[in-house]
Amino acid sequence: MLLSANFWPWWLGALALALVGFGYFFALGIPCGVSGVFGRVLNWRSQAAAREVELKMSANPGAMQEQMMAEALAALQDLPEAERAEVEAELRAQQPDACAPGGASATRVRPHPAAHLLFLLSLMAGGFLAAALSGTWGVTGGMGETYAAFFGRGASAWLVMFAGGICVGVGTMMAGGCTMGHGITGNSNLQLGSFLSTAAFFGTAVVVSFLLQVVL
Amino acid sequence: MNANATSVAVLKILFGVAFGFALSRIGFSNYDELHKMFVFADWRMFFTFAGGLVLATVLFKVLFRGRFQVSRPIHKGSILGGVLFGTGWALAGGCPSVPLVQLGEGKVAALFTIGGIVSGMLLFRWMQNRYLHWDVGSCGE
Numbered sequence: 436m437l438l439s440a441n442f443w444p445w446w447l448g449a450l451a452l453a454l455v456g457f458g459y460f461f462a463l464g465i466p467c468g469v470s471g472v473f474g475r476v477l478n479w480r481s482q483a484a485a486r487e488v489e490l491k492m493s494a495n496p497g498a499m500q501e502q503m504m505a506e507a508l509a510a511l512q513d514l515p516e517a518e519r520a521e522v523e524a525e526l527r528a529q530q531p532d533a534c535a536p537g538g539a540s541a542t543r544v545r546p547h548p549a550a551h552l553l554f555l556l557s558l559m560a561g562g563f564l565a566a567a568l569s570g571t572w573g574v575t576g577g578m579g580e581t582y583a584a585f586f587g588r589g590a591s592a593w594l595v596m597f598a599g600g601i602c603v604g605v606g607t608m609m610a611g612g613c614t615m616g617h618g619i620t621g622n623s624n625l626q627l628g629s630f631l632s633t634a635a636f637f638g639t640a641v642v643v644s645f646l647l648q649v650v651l
Numbered sequence: 652m653n654a655n656a657t658s659v660a661v662l663k664i665l666f667g668v669a670f671g672f673a674l675s676r677i678g679f680s681n682y683d684e685l686h687k688m689f690v691f692a693d694w695r696m697f698f699t700f701a702g703g704l705v706l707a708t709v710l711f712k713v714l715f716r717g718r719f720q721v722s723r724p725i726h727k728g729s730i731l732g733g734v735l736f737g738t739g740w741a742l743a744g745g746c747p748s749v750p751l752v753q754l755g756e757g758k759v760a761a762l763f764t765i766g767g768i769v770s771g772m773l774l775f776r777w778m779q780n781r782y783l784h785w786d787v788g789s790c791g792e
Contacts, residue, residue: 437676442676442677442678442681442684442695443673443676443677443678443699444695445694445695445696445698445699445702446698446702448673448676448677448696448699448702448703449698449699449700449701449702449703449705449706450702450703450706451669451673451677451703452673452677452699452700452702452703452704452706452707453702453703453704453706453707453710455666455669455670455673456703456707457707457710457711457715457719458666459662459666460711460719461715461719462662462666463659463662463663463666465792466719466721466792467666468792469746469747469748470746470747470772471792472792473747473768473769473772474772474776475792477769477772477773477776478776544655545792546656546659546663546792547656549660550656550659550660550663551663551792553660553663553664553667554663554664554666554667555667555751556667556751557663557664557665557666557667557668557671558667558668558670558671558674558748558751558752558755559671559751559752559754559755560667560668560671560755561667561668561669561670561671561672561673561674561675561752561755562671562672562674562675562680562751562752562753562754562755562756563755563756563757564668564671564672564755565671565672565673565675565676565752565755565756566675566755566756566757569676571756572756572757573757574757574759575757575758575759575760576759576760577758577760578682578744578753578758578760579681579682579683580683581682581683581686582682582683582744592760593760593763594763595742595743596742596743596744596760596761596763596764596767597743597763597764597766597767597770598742598743598767599738599739599740599741599742599743599744599745599764599767600739600743600745600750600763600764600765600766600767600768600769600770600771601739601767601768601770601771601774602735602736602738602739602742602743602767602771603735603736603739603740603743603745603746603747603764603767603768603771604739604747604767604768604769604770604771604772604773604774604775605732605735605771605772605774605775605778606732606733606734606735606736606737606738606739606771607732607736607746607747607772608732608771608772608775608776608779608787609728609731609732609735609736609775609785609787610728610729610731610732610733610735610736610787611723611726611728611729611732611787611788612723612788613736613746613747613748614700614740614746614748615746615748617723618700618704619703619704619707620707620721621721621723622704622707622708623704623707623708623710623711623712624711624712624719624720624721624723625708625712626721626722626723626724627723627724627725628723628724628725628726628729628788629723631725631729631730631733632723632729632730632732632733632736633733634733635729635730635732635733635734635736635737636733636734636736636737636740637737638737639733639734639736639737639738639741640689640737640738640740640741641689641690641691641741642737643689643737643738643741643742644686644689644690644741645689645690647686647741648690
């Protein structure tokens with residue numbers, strides 16, 4: 436059944452979507468969302484730079500607190516030495532863990548954008564494997580019969596794909612998530628923003644699809 | 652590359668291949684199947700999505716309650732962004748992962764969808780930096 440040319444029954448697909456959405460978060464410690472991955476690849480330079488900073492901060496946890504403490508104490512230079520020592524002891528007693536490795540100042544280091552690019556390429560590899568193993572792989576410039584009936588073949592269809600792609604790009608970034616980020620990860624965490632966005636994108640897709648059927 | 656970066660890369664590849672494989676065999680990368688879902692001519696993929704959602708909710712909220720929490724509050728772009736995305740989904744046949752899967756399946760025209768998505772994302776980044784400055788939160792990574 437996994438590799439047959441027929442599409443998976445609903446329960447098998449549901450199992451796969453849930454295991455990928457949850458397993459990704461479980462294994463990687465970051466919520467799964469494809470538009471976010473896409474966006475981070477496009478923001479390659481700033482993502483790589485932010486990662487560098489996070490690496491430095493995590494290699495030296497507590498350095499920021501130490502620096503701020505030193506500056507705060509320097510501002511107290513009018514106080515007598517003994518009182519300054521008292522203030523310092525007081526401050527340190529109040530945040531005992533902040534400077535310890537893994538303490539309050541531990542920084543999460545984001546993945547390098549190259550890892551996100553690997554994910555996108557792996558989606559391609561997954562599509563290739565699925566098509567090859569089920570015997571449906573083949574190079575084609577079309578998107579199937581329904582698409583051809585709506586938008587024709589060749590240039591007209593490609594133009595619609597490009598225009599639709601722009602809507603997807605702007606829309607997912609504006610909504611802050613896509614079918615995975617909002618649809619599975621956000622909704623299953625019972626998040627209001629995801630409920631609203633999912634209702635909006637699914638509802639709109641239904642309306643547009645009915646319109647296509649009526650008009651074209 | 653340190654050990655952690657390597658394991659992140661390996662996990663990214665494993666989940667990417669598994670997700671791409673599943674999307675293809677479910678039929679999300681097939682416009683015929685997708686359209687049948689949107690006009691309710693066939694409920695299989697609708698139940699796939701709904702079932703996956705229910706199962707993921709059980710995993711997140713019951714089995715591992717509170718350990719993997721995300722925050723997605725309502726913001727200025729929630730509705731308009733969703734409407735734009737929904738329009739694009741019905742027209743181009745793909746949420747952001749799908750055209751990549753289609754490319755792997757040999758559907759080379761998906762390059763136009765990918766080009767559109769990249770252009771759209773860069774367009775929104777420009778609009779954000781120049782005019783909007785909305786706090787739209789972030790999808791996963």
